[in-house]
Amino acid sequence: MNKEVFKSVFQNNRVRMSHPRLFIYQELAASNNPLSPQELYRNLIKQKKKIGLTSIYRSLDLFESLGVVFKIVNGSNVKYKICEMDDHHHHIVCKKCGEVVELHFCHISDWSEKVKESTGYEVTDHHLNFYGFCKNCKSLQT
Numbered sequence: 001m002n003k004e005v006f007k008s009v010f011q012n013n014r015v016r017m018s019h020p021r022l023f024i025y026q027e028l029a030a031s032n033n034p035l036s037p038q039e040l041y042r043n044l045i046k047q048k049k050k051i052g053l054t055s056i057y058r059s060l061d062l063f064e065s066l067g068v069v070f071k072i073v074n075g076s077n078v079k080y081k082i083c084e085m086d087d088h089h090h091h092i093v094c095k096k097c098g099e100v101v102e103l104h105f106c107h108i109s110d111w112s113e114k115v116k117e118s119t120g121y122e123v124t125d126h127h128l129n130f131y132g133f134c135k136n137c138k139s140l141q142t
């Protein structure tokens, strides 16, 4: 997603877009590969940006909850990538290699209706990840 879309997600959720958050976005968007919080920290410090590792962790958590990045966990390695898709979508994560694929469909609205009916809640959003084994890893499983 581009910078304008990224900013609009923050606006729509009434979350402040601070400079550190924008720096993190720019780093992630400029990189073809997923980046770890430590890598982001090193890159930003090199550019003389004032930012702490803790605030990078916090920002990435926030980004994830807003659905603008996804997290790739491979053992104890955690990396983040900016979502390509602008609209609401879900991810499937390979449990073996950590590859993530963005799914452009969501059929959960029916389910939200059921949640609303049974709880009386006003449902505003949802997060759901799928997990499994990618094509490469699937063949290694057997």
Ligand SMILES: [Zn+2]
Pocket: 067, 069, 070, 082, 083, 084, 085, 089, 090, 091, 102
């Ligand atoms: Zn995504």
Ligand SMILES: [Zn+2]
Pocket: 094, 095, 096, 097, 098, 099, 133, 134, 135, 136, 137, 138
């Ligand atoms: Zn895999």
Ligand SMILES: [Zn+2]
Pocket: 088, 089, 090, 106, 107, 108, 126
């Ligand atoms: Zn959905």
